[in-house]
Amino acid sequence: MLLKTKKLMKAFGGLKAINKVDFELPANEIRGIIGPNGSGKSTFFNLVSGVYEPDPGSYIEFDGKDITNEPPHKVGELGLARTFQLLRLYQDMSVINNVMSGYHTLVPYSFIDAVTGRKKIWDQEKNIKEEMMELLSFVGLADYAELNASELSGGQRRLLVLARAIAGKPKLLMLDEPAAGLSPVNVDNLMKILMRLKEKYGLTLIIIEHILKVVMDTCSKVTVLDHGEKIAEGTPTQIKDDNAVIEAYLGKKMDDEEMRKALAV
């Protein structure tokens, strides 16, 4: 298992944002996480990536290592990358620097090397830059490399966030609503790029997404959260027919026709 959580718990005051979630993810899978607003999807991400500290009794394992109480940068170092719902781009840095700072953990030279500014550093920097430019052209942002991230359009920003997360060659990439706010054409484009990236870098993916179509089309398995609890897990087809899921989303049972309409949005 690449990622495993056991009895994962997090309470904010009296609110149990995540309640005893057991989660297992083998390598090379694309997993979708869905659930209504406030169901604890983003909290789950924040717990796994170390932004929040889980409540006692929780256990998180990544790639065979216990990461339960590790700080976020340690988790990042181990090869778990993520994106944020609010993007959190480095607005005032150039596009190429955004991507290059994603490469941070893989930089081959030490701090002392950097201070002394030896020639080998600049060769290595050049190599890094070339590699990152390649990544940028892969997502189609090479022309904008020297621009500030704040000067990009919304769709380009989402691509940049993706590129930055992949720059560190992670084993697992967690995407928090990668397609939010995009037009259908752009969503398709993004998904195409995502699939190509997965193939190229051998990624394992977890995707939180509100647009169910995306989840249904791309994910091999889907986990459903509601009120901090895992209420269902299975292939998209199984989920589609799960009564608990339908209730959580829509509050009542519908016939097949209605439901297909609702999920196709």
Next chain:
Amino acid sequence: MDKFKEIIRQYPFLGFVIAFIILMLVPSVFFTDLYQSHLASLICINIIVAAGLNIVKGFCGQVTVGHVGIYAVGSYTAGCMFLYLGSGLWLTLPAAILIAGLFGMAFAIPSFRLEGPYLALATLGGGEAIRLFIENGDFFMSTYGISNIPQPIIFGVPFDTPDKYYYIAMPIMLIAIYFSFSVLRSSVGRAFMAVREDPISAAASGINVKKHKMLAFVLSAMFAGGAGAVYAHLPPGYIHPNNYTVIEMVTFLAMVVFGGLGHIWGGIIGAIIITIVYDLTRPLYEYQLFIFGLTIVLTILFMPKGIGGFIDKYFIDRRFKTKTGAASK
């Protein structure tokens, strides 16, 4: 010209050798009197402080208003080492850098929890505390100041006049700039910027936020400490706590803001311009503070990224245009 640029990019050290040679020749070509040398030495010292301040403020985004206190630590390390041990610049400089680095560590601790104006207040208190501690300490000669701190003697030649001391301050300044460029252009500099832009996102990329904040504070404190030592030995070698007040801190900040926060040349350009402008407006002493206040306000209003940002914009726009132009062909 492009070939030359490429060579410099590959061998950054070469650029500094060229700069060194040019700066060595500057006094004999341009300077007509000793005061200009004195001013040039002051510019060198200010450049070191501003370049350091740019690391922590401009690149790492940590507001610090206590830097002048660390500058004072550097000066007084040098002053006290001379007073009690009789040391010269070559001993006091590394010691000042080291001790200032330790103080930088202390200044970094509040930045783990505080941000923006709160951090500014905490560091302001730290800087003022250092000055008051010196002012009230008999060990530091309190308000008498330490005088006659000696200038170095190289091959029997004492560097005790402003024109000669320039040749001490200038190479030290170049070395400092070299270090600052090396750090800021490497992955460490990028990590600093990432911490400035978004610490949470930076951590997700595997950047240790606390470590890099600490690093930025310590590095920039070392710059300030070194500058402080160079200032302490500047002829006539006199230091007094009055020279390390909040007003001096604002001047250093003005240099970085005017030059361009987070621009690699920012502190350097700012230090040169502000020091020279300050000197030119010396006879207008009644309006000096007004002029400076106005400069800062206008800079922030109309050039929020300072002169460095201005240059950046011009060059990068052009680069973008040429790239897309080529692509469309």
Next chain:
Amino acid sequence: MKKINIIFSSLLLAVSLLVTSVAQAKDIKIGVSFRMLSDVGYKHGELIQDTVAEWNSSGGINGKKVDLILYNDECKSEKGVANATKLAYQDNVHVIIGSSCSSVTLPMVPVITKAKVPQIIPHSTSSKITLTGSEWIFRVPVSSRFYKIVQAKFTAENAGTKIAHIYVPDQASMDFSKSMIAYVKDEYGVDPVYEAQAGEKETDFRSYLLKAKATNPDALVCSGLVDETVRCLVQSYEVGIPKSVARVANSVASKVEVPTNAGKAAVGVSYAAAFAASDTRPIAKDFVKHIKKRYGVVPGHDFSQMEDLLTMLKPALEKAEKGFSGDLASDRKAVRDSIAGITNFTGLASGPISFCAAGSPECRDGNRTPVMIEYTKGGKNWKTKVAGTVTFNASAGL
């Protein structure tokens, strides 16, 4: 190639312009570095400007115009050193007047000594300045080495030796209290009954004063800058230290703010100074009247010392000018020698001012006659009386 030519020729032009502008200087140049922050600081600057303008309108120095270059040093040594260097090497002045603060004048001395420019001090009193042994420095005010003896002696003899000290961490203030303590210890073998260092810009002295009161002192020394001195004096009555305890302040008590702001608390405060506004000599009366009319303040010794300095400088410059050769170095030397030749100058100061050729404190601390002054009335219409003067011999207090 064309570009380089243009750059090169414009550089040449700039350099040649600079050279000619330097060569044209024919006037007598006086440089001033001064603390021009407070209201009074500005007025001292105005006094110099007005006086020099007067000289120029009445024919200048032997027909030569006097060029006055005035810089602010904000009481900061960094600025003072820069000013001295600029005045000496760039502005090519013949003589420098400055500065207000001892901590600024002290580092200026090595600069002007190396540059060989005479400097004449209007206000700084720290004895360290002339102890540097520079041949180029002259002091018009009374040195702190005289002040500290006269104040200690006066207090011990008139009030008693049980003295409580409260001072702030300012060079002059600390110097004053510490040397007074040392003198009383040496001469009478008595330690102060209470000694405390208050904070910089302290506003509440009551905790110190209560402790001082408990020791039942003969005299209370409030040594600080203007505001601290006033607060300390006023609060000493608030905590109930009786009127019979003599109040002593350092030379800042000569500033008009002290009696004006302290009101009744100023009565009985004694201080040593170089000039008393209550001086009854006609020259002093005229001066007080003139300053009151022109600048709206009753002059303390900061004004009188500046006036004395300028009054003695003019004939010295006139004398030196006759020997001017046009070579700056020798002209400066002539000015220095001319100032060193001033003996027994009687102006507003409490005693005659004399210099001599050697670069020693004996020669360069011109005024050796501090005057003891006591306030007889506080408030806006404050009054003082002269409690006595002492003329020391040249090597006293060294």
